[in-house]
Amino acid sequence: MDTDRLLYHYLTDGISKNHNNHVGVELEFPMAPMDGKNFSAGIAQTLMEGIQAEDYRISRVDQDGVPLAVKDDAGNVLTFDTCLENVEFASASAPSLWTPYLRFRRTLEAEQKILQANGHTLLGVGFNPFLARSANPHLIERELTLAIAEYFQHYRMKRRYYKDFYCVISSEQVHFNTTIEELPLLFELFTRLDWINILLFADSPTHLDGSLYLCARNELYMRSSFKQIGLVGAQKLGLATAEEIAHSYEDVCLFMRKRDGVTNVFAPTPVREYFQRPDALEEDIHYLDLERNIVTTSYGTIEYRILCAQPFGQAFTPSAFNLGLRTELMETLALARAFDARHSMPAPNERNRQASMGCCAFSSTEDTLHYARELLQLAKKGLKSRGYGEERMLAPLEDRQTLLDSPAAVLSRAVKSGGETRAFMARAALGAPFVPPDGTP
Numbered sequence: 001m002d003t004d005r006l007l008y009h010y011l012t013d014g015i016s017k018n019h020n021n022h023v024g025v026e027l028e029f030p031m032a033p034m035d036g037k038n039f040s041a042g043i044a045q046t047l048m049e050g051i052q053a054e055d056y057r058i059s060r061v062d063q064d065g066v067p068l069a070v071k072d073d074a075g076n077v078l079t080f081d082t083c084l085e086n087v088e089f090a091s092a093s094a095p096s097l098w099t100p101y102l103r104f105r106r107t108l109e110a111e112q113k114i115l116q117a118n119g120h121t122l123l124g125v126g127f128n129p130f131l132a133r134s135a136n137p138h139l140i141e142r143e144l145t146l147a148i149a150e151y152f153q154h155y156r157m158k159r160r161y162y163k164d165f166y167c168v169i170s171s172e173q174v175h176f177n178t179t180i181e182e183l184p185l186l187f188e189l190f191t192r193l194d195w196i197n198i199l200l201f202a203d204s205p206t207h208l209d210g211s212l213y214l215c216a217r218n219e220l221y222m223r224s225s226f227k228q229i230g231l232v233g234a235q236k237l238g239l240a241t242a243e244e245i246a247h248s249y250e251d252v253c254l255f256m257r258k259r260d261g262v263t264n265v266f267a268p269t270p271v272r273e274y275f276q277r278p279d280a281l282e283e284d285i286h287y288l289d290l291e292r293n294i295v296t297t298s299y300g301t302i303e304y305r306i307l308c309a310q311p312f313g314q315a316f317t318p319s320a321f322n323l324g325l326r327t328e329l330m331e332t333l334a335l336a337r338a339f340d341a342r343h344s345m346p347a348p349n350e351r352n353r354q355a356s357m358g359c360c361a362f363s364s365t366e367d368t369l370h371y372a373r374e375l376l377q378l379a380k381k382g383l384k385s386r387g388y389g390e391e392r393m394l395a396p397l398e399d400r401q402t403l404l405d406s407p408a409a410v411l412s413r414a415v416k417s418g419g420e421t422r423a424f425m426a427r428a429a430l431g432a433p434f435v436p437p438d439g440t441p
Contacts, residue, residue: 001275006285007246011296012180018300021177022093025100025319028170029309030128031087035425037119041138044084050114051078054107062141076103082145083137083167085128096388098436101316105433121428126170126204126217126308129424137167143263147256150265165220169204170309174319175301176326180242186302190294191235191348192336194306196372198355201318203308203407214408215356217308229253229268234293234348257284311407313431320393324379327386332378339371372403389437
């Protein structure tokens with residue numbers, strides 16, 4: 001088979017058909033039992049039944065009839081993502097970020113009321129410290145989740161949560177529309193910006209092998225066996241066309257496919273080799289589970305994935321920041337290229353690793369802070385030009401003692417002063433909401 005053709009269609013088919021100038025978000029948060037309580041699998045039914053009062057209806061159940069997802073008429077979805085300990089709000093796309101934000105906020109407040117009345121709570125943090133040191137998570141009945149679990153069972157790394165990292169970490173993902181011609185520019189921009197996004201929005205602090213990572217989310221991805229088969233990590237810089245991006249995926253591995261209604265897991269095989277097999281089918285390309293820092297989606301967006309889940313009062317700040325920079329694409333790209341040219345920048349994955357530990361050897365604190373301020377001003381400019389008042393969502397960045405004082409750094413200080421459990425449980429607070437402008441759509 002023509003592997004380049006298959007990969008090109010995998011990369012571009014969605015965005016070639018999607019002409020909406022919309023934005024969307026996915027927000028995942030860990031769910032934990034309240035202090036002194038035990039986790040109950042029955043909380044799934046309690047939450048999904050109770051949240052229907054907010055105009056949601058059940059859209060997915062497991063094999064025992066337990067509701068796992070609800071959906072409203074606009075297309076917003078509340079679901080258990082990979083396990084019962086991880087809850088996701090996936091918004092419908094909209095012209096303005098305020099539309100998904102207001103729906104998210106209303107949903108979040110209702111969720112916390114239901115959960116806390118039943119001994120559980122969501123936490124505004126990107127890493128579940130309680131699940132990471134407990135028994136196996138409660139995996140949901142979903143083919144992809146179970147296939148990944150089976151893959152990790154056979155091809156796992158040494159440490160448990162290297163294989164279970166999908167259940168331990170929670171993220172914020174923002175979706176943009178684009179064109180095939182613009183695609184390489186956006187891939188380049190956000191790959192160059194990964195490390196500064198990590199510094200600004202790290203919120204998954206934990207110790208790994210004796211070192212403190214403020215963005216353990218990124219480090220767990222990179223230590224998982226998914227890195228060994230090319231599914232995670234940063235996109236390669238220097239690719240000028242969609243064809244070049246697609247061709248670069250030939251060494252990425254497939255490890256599952258569906259036959260006769262059954263998902264099969266097999267030894268990871270590079271795409272260029274897999275599609276020379278006599279039993280390969282063209283549609284198997286849809287089982288390529290690429291989860292790098294930035295990817296295209298089947299429903300026609302670019303998905304930026306590097307971000308940790310944030311404290312609830314700062315939800316949407318990373319999405320707004322990157323939406324503003326995406327709006328000023330060429331000016332932001334010129335700024336990023338110029339910064340990189342002035343510094344001895346390591347490869348993207350290494351700069352991201354350094355940022356995940358809270359410091360970058362390739363840039364002084366003064367240079368990094370100046371760069372972050374320049375990006376913040378560009379993000380404001382971009383959001384103001386959109387005309388929705390979304391720049392108000394950047395206020396939590398400006399309210400920091402220093403722009404580089406990430407949520408993870410604040411949480412780590414709280415852990416030292418008040419104990420880990422108390423510090424993490426404090427992240428159950430809803431925080432101050434953003435104030436939308438008058439006439440918000």
